[in-house]
Every structure is written in C-alpha cells, then in structure tokens.
Amino acid sequence: MQQVQRVNEAREPDALMIGVDVGGTKIAAGIVDTNGQVEGRIQIPTDTSDVEHTLQSIACAIRSTLEAAGTPLARVKAVGLGIPGMVDPEQGVCLLSVNLGWQNVAVQRWLEQELGVPCAIDNDVSAATLGESIYGAGKGLQNMVYLSLGTGVAARAIIDGWLYRGAHGMAGEIGHLVVMPDGPVCRCGARGCLEALAAGPALALAAQNAIAEGKATQLQTYQRQHEIIRSEHIFAAASANDALSLQILREAGEHIAYGIYLLVMTFDPQLVVIGGGLAIEQSPLLIAIQARIAHLLGQSPVGRAMLSTEAIQVTNMQRDAAIVGAAALVAQDKRKKQGACAYEQYRTINYFYPRWL
Ligand SMILES: [Zn+2]
Known part of the structure; x- marks a missing residue:
C-alpha cells in the first residue's frame, strides 16, 4: 500500500x-x-x-x-x-x-x-x-521476451524486471543464430542465419528465386507490374491461397519457432511478445510459428512445464x-x-x- x-x-x-x-x-x-x-x-x-x-x-x-x-x-x-x-x-x-x-x-x-x-x-x-514491458502485453511481468520480426530479426529479454542488455547491449540478437549451416548468406557474412531465412527481405528473395525457377505463383502479378516483390505481397498472396506464398511463410515460421524455443530455454520467460512488421495475427506465418512451437512442446515435458502456446502473443502496440x-x-x-x-x-x-x- x-x-x-x-x-x-x-x-x-x-x-x-x-x-x-x-x-x-x-x-x-x-x-x-x-x-x-x-x-x-x-x-x-x-x-x-x-x-x-x-x-x-x-x-x-x-x-x-x-x-x-x-x-x-x-x-x-x-x-x-x-x-x-x-x-x-x-x-x-x-x-x-x-x-x-x-x-x-x-x-x-x-x-x-x-x-x-x-x-x-x-x-x-x-x-x-x-x-x-511497461505499457504492453508484458506489463507487470518480471520475465518476458520481445521478438522483433521485420527487416531484421532480433529479441531482447526483461529479466527479473530489468531490460537485459549484455556486455554490448546486443543480448538477444538471435537473427544471427545459424539455423541452417549451408543456408543463404546473411548480411552479417555468415550462412544460414535465422534472419537470412525468415526476415522480410529473406521472404522476398525466396519468392524471387522460386519465380526465377519457373514456379507458378500469384506473385508474378507484381513482377509484371515492375514492382519489386516485398514481404507484404507474400502475405497478401498467401491470404488468397497462393501455394508458393503459403509455403514460404510456413517454412519461415518453422525457423522462427526454433528461435523462440531457444529464447524460452535461455531466459525462461512468462511471455513472448512478437512485434515488428511481420507480426500479423492469424497470418500463415503466425499459425506456422504456433504449430511448430506446439509440436516442440508436445515432445518435451520440460518445455510444457515452462511455456504454453498461449504465452506467445502478437503485440497490440x-x-x-x-x-x-x-x-x-x-x-x-x-x-x-x-x-x-x-x-x-x-x-x-x-x-x-x-x-x-
Ligand atoms: Zn547473420
């Protein structure tokens, strides 16, 4: 009082x-x-x-x-x-x-x-x-993780009520976690970083490569209009059931889910909040993230004891x-x-x- x-x-x-x-x-x-x-x-x-x-x-x-x-x-x-x-x-x-x-x-x-x-x-x-942490979904929580999905992929953690910065203020840069050793080259120079597989530009690149290989997709409409394919085009095409766009978002979601699982095991948060331009509620990307997390939790009693799928939320800010x-x-x-x-x-x-x- x-x-x-x-x-x-x-x-x-x-x-x-x-x-x-x-x-x-x-x-x-x-x-x-x-x-x-x-x-x-x-x-x-x-x-x-x-x-x-x-x-x-x-x-x-x-x-x-x-x-x-x-x-x-x-x-x-x-x-x-x-x-x-x-x-x-x-x-x-x-x-x-x-x-x-x-x-x-x-x-x-x-x-x-x-x-x-x-x-x-x-x-x-x-x-x-x-x-x-102060005004959003994490209000009142001592331990939470925020994951930003957009042009890049990065997270930060609130630990025991404090923003954890690490030695260089970079603790949580999981965008550069290598999840596919022989994967595409990341802007950091390494291969197969989470960011090189699941950030906005990576989704766009995956779509461009698939079109170059001759795969049929609604995304060709944008190319015909001389527009550079962007991640928002992929989300729009996926909501119109475009098979290629759905596949790109599903694969990206699975990679992101592993990143989230790593954050959960590292920081043991009460809540994971997903924000950034790609954090769209009910999108195929979010559904794929939730499904893969549910699968991982299904395999692990430890994981289930630490997290439920409801503890992963999209920002409302x-x-x-x-x-x-x-x-x-x-x-x-x-x-x-x-x-x-x-x-x-x-x-x-x-x-x-x-x-x-
Ligand atoms: Zn990287």
Missing part, C-alpha cells in the same frame, strides 16, 4: 517526453505522456546520405511531432531514441549502425545541443522491449512500442545513474516517471 502511494506521488501528469524510433528508411516519432499514450505520431523518410543529414532528419521528426500535436518544445522534458544498431547508452554514442551507416556517432550530445532537452539513446529493439519504449529509456537511464537498479521498487514492473521529470 505504501508503495502504491509512493508511485502515485511520483507521477506528474504534465510530464511529456518524445520517443523516436529511428529506422534505416523511416523515422517514427510521437509525444508520450506518463500513461504511455502517444500523440502527434508522425513518420518521415530517413535521410542516410551522411551523418549530419540523418541527425537533421531526427531533429526534423521531433519538430514535426510537436507541430502535429500543437505542443511547444518547452513542455517536453526529455527525448528518447531507439536506434538500429550497437549503442553505448552511458556515453550516448551509437557505436555501429549498418542501416544508418553510422560508426561512433555522438547522437546524445548532438541532439541535446540542437534541442536543449535531455536525451537518451539505446538500441531500437531494446526500446520496443521496454515499451512492451505495433510501432508505438518502440516510441513509448524510447521515451521510457530516459527514465530507466536516469534511474540506473542514480544507482537505483539494486532495488525492487525501481524495476519496470513498478515503473514510474522519476521526480526530475
């Missing part, structure tokens, strides 16, 4: 933050209140022509969000950024981002000088995991998870700097915005 009172006292209803999900092609941003509600959502293309232009894109997304919501910058207490790549959140530096073409970019310092507002950064999947999670980074970062991580009451399950906000 005492704890609940303390949490309520710490809330300041007017504290607004901006969360930014920086992608290689798009930047999504929104104003986030203390309840995780997002206003003024916008999405703009990412200018990756050079570092300065990309940083300017981020600043532009933030200003456009404020404009869309009619909120002055003065009301914003902090900005959080989720960045696709390896990030040092303590120093506020993006160490490496292949998608953005960044190496050792001092994002936090640049943005704080540009906007005059405190800023925090972390990996984008870490941010989305935090968002799911979509892209907002990354935005609200990025905003929440600021608070988590501040709490860690205050040495708060040793105390149960500061964990994400009892999350609150600190007084300084």
Whole structure:
C-alpha cells in the first residue's frame, strides 16, 4: 500500500517526453505522456546520405511531432531514441549502425545541443522491449521476451524486471543464430542465419528465386507490374491461397519457432511478445510459428512445464512500442545513474516517471 502511494506521488501528469524510433528508411516519432499514450505520431523518410543529414532528419521528426500535436518544445522534458544498431547508452554514442551507416556517432550530445532537452539513446529493439514491458502485453511481468520480426530479426529479454542488455547491449540478437549451416548468406557474412531465412527481405528473395525457377505463383502479378516483390505481397498472396506464398511463410515460421524455443530455454520467460512488421495475427506465418512451437512442446515435458502456446502473443502496440519504449529509456537511464537498479521498487514492473521529470 505504501508503495502504491509512493508511485502515485511520483507521477506528474504534465510530464511529456518524445520517443523516436529511428529506422534505416523511416523515422517514427510521437509525444508520450506518463500513461504511455502517444500523440502527434508522425513518420518521415530517413535521410542516410551522411551523418549530419540523418541527425537533421531526427531533429526534423521531433519538430514535426510537436507541430502535429500543437505542443511547444518547452513542455517536453526529455527525448528518447531507439536506434538500429550497437549503442553505448552511458556515453550516448551509437557505436555501429549498418542501416544508418553510422560508426561512433555522438547522437546524445548532438541532439541535446540542437534541442536543449535531455536525451537518451539505446538500441531500437531494446526500446520496443521496454515499451512492451511497461505499457504492453508484458506489463507487470518480471520475465518476458520481445521478438522483433521485420527487416531484421532480433529479441531482447526483461529479466527479473530489468531490460537485459549484455556486455554490448546486443543480448538477444538471435537473427544471427545459424539455423541452417549451408543456408543463404546473411548480411552479417555468415550462412544460414535465422534472419537470412525468415526476415522480410529473406521472404522476398525466396519468392524471387522460386519465380526465377519457373514456379507458378500469384506473385508474378507484381513482377509484371515492375514492382519489386516485398514481404507484404507474400502475405497478401498467401491470404488468397497462393501455394508458393503459403509455403514460404510456413517454412519461415518453422525457423522462427526454433528461435523462440531457444529464447524460452535461455531466459525462461512468462511471455513472448512478437512485434515488428511481420507480426500479423492469424497470418500463415503466425499459425506456422504456433504449430511448430506446439509440436516442440508436445515432445518435451520440460518445455510444457515452462511455456504454453498461449504465452506467445502478437503485440497490440505495433510501432508505438518502440516510441513509448524510447521515451521510457530516459527514465530507466536516469534511474540506473542514480544507482537505483539494486532495488525492487525501481524495476519496470513498478515503473514510474522519476521526480526530475
Ligand atoms: Zn547473420
């Protein structure tokens, strides 16, 4: 009871933050209140022509969000950024981002000088995991895993109420788990990574290869219209019973299921939340994932004791998870700097915005 009172006292209803999900092609941003509600959502293309232009894109997304919501910058207490790549959140530096073409970019310092507002950064999947843990399906759970399926495949875990980063902030990068030793080459250079078999571009490549081999499919329609086949075309064709598309999604789902099973055995989560562009409820991909997991659990009493198929859910936050999670980074970062991580009451399950906000 005492704890609940303390949490309520710490809330300041007017504290607004901006969360930014920086992608290689798009930047999504929104104003986030203390309840995780997002206003003024916008999405703009990412200018990756050079570092300065990309940083300017981020600043532009933030200003456009404020404009869309009619909120002055003065009301914003902090900005959080989720960045696709390896990030040092303590120093506020993006160490490496292949998608953005960044190496050792001092994002936090640049943005704080540009906007005059405190800023925090972390990996984008870490941010989305935090968002799911605080406001989404993982709310109130001490142990959960978030799996992002989209242009890439990556996961992060909440362990005992804390986002687990690992030594380089990359713990959970199961996209580069080799699941087929002689499989297709991954962008990381290895062969047969989960990402090279089941991420969006991998699905599109599988479809293009099958068409080149002369397989009949509705996807040829897109080729005839001179469109590059994308994963959304495969989902659309599969829902119209296209045999090739169904097969591609089924095979990808089986590979992803093994990735999920590995996460379950590694982290023993209460819940696995699947998000990202490919996380579509009732799609053949999700059905294949569920079916393969059910099969694996059927074989293993240990697995059944640790997980049920109901404990694997699709996010209901979509892209907002990354935005609200990025905003929440600021608070988590501040709490860690205050040495708060040793105390149960500061964990994400009892999350609150600190007084300084
Ligand atoms: Zn790889």
